[in-house]
Amino acid sequence: xxxxxxxxxxxxxxxxxxxxxxxxxxxTFPSGSPNASNGESWAEKLTYLQIPILLKISPxxxxxxxxxFAGPNIGFKLSASxxxxxxxxxxxxxxxTLFKSLDLGLDAGGGLSVKVLPFAYLFADVRYTFGLIDVxxxxxxxxxxxxxxxxxxxxxxxxxxx
Numbered sequence: 001x002x003x004x005x006x007x008x009x010x011x012x013x014x015x016x017x018x019x020x021x022x023x024x025x026x027x028t029f030p031s032g033s034p035n036a037s038n039g040e041s042w043a044e045k046l047t048y049l050q051i052p053i054l055l056k057i058s059p060x061x062x063x064x065x066x067x068x069f070a071g072p073n074i075g076f077k078l079s080a081s082x083x084x085x086x087x088x089x090x091x092x093x094x095x096x097t098l099f100k101s102l103d104l105g106l107d108a109g110g111g112l113s114v115k116v117l118p119f120a121y122l123f124a125d126v127r128y129t130f131g132l133i134d135v136x137x138x139x140x141x142x143x144x145x146x147x148x149x150x151x152x153x154x155x156x157x158x159x160x161x162x
Contacts, residue, residue, distance in 0.1 A: 001159055009059050013069065017050040018078070021151055042084040046099060046135070048075040052107050063115040068108075073129055075103035075149075098136060105131045105149050113159065124156040 003013045024043045054071035080095040111125025131149030 003056070003159075009057050009061070011056045011058065013052075013054045013056045015050075015052050015054075017052070017153075017155070019048050019050055019075075019151075019153065021046045021048070021149065023147075042082055044080065044082050044095060046080050047078040048103060049078055050075040050103075054107060064112065065114075065121075066110065066112045067125075068110045069125075069127075070106070070108040073105040073107045075105070077101050077103065077135075100133070100135050102133075103131065103135050103149055104133050105129045109153075111155075116158075119161050121159045121161075122156075123159050124154070126152065126154045128152055 001013065001015045003011050005011045022043050022045045024041060050073055052071060052073040054069040056067050056069040058065050058067040060066060077096070077099055080099045082093050082095045084091050084093070107127045107129050109125055109127025111123060113121040113123040115121050129149055129151050134147055135149065136147050
């Protein structure tokens, strides 16, 4: 995390995050089909390296400092896989070709930091990401279009200043 003061309570913050997103679906085959009464479920797991660039407002500068922030988020796909479970058997498959390499979104959220040493803060924040682009790559079936990121993230840790 890098945080640079701009003017008064306004600063710019950049981060380097590794995030994992997933979504699940399930299907039951109708009676009379080859897999009648069998259920199938699958989960897509996507891992991204994300770089949010946030404008942050911290109205109180002291030992206890709340903040709000917003800005763009650029994500680079590291991996994509699907885990299917059919009739009790689980399989994992590489799905990298189905998803675009780049994901763009907008982040907004808030948090707080607590000074624990003259140069160190404990921090926690929560944010919402609103995806701007469809992350599927060349998928045109009606059920697989327009998959955009929508997630809530929480982070926390120790921030050290120099």
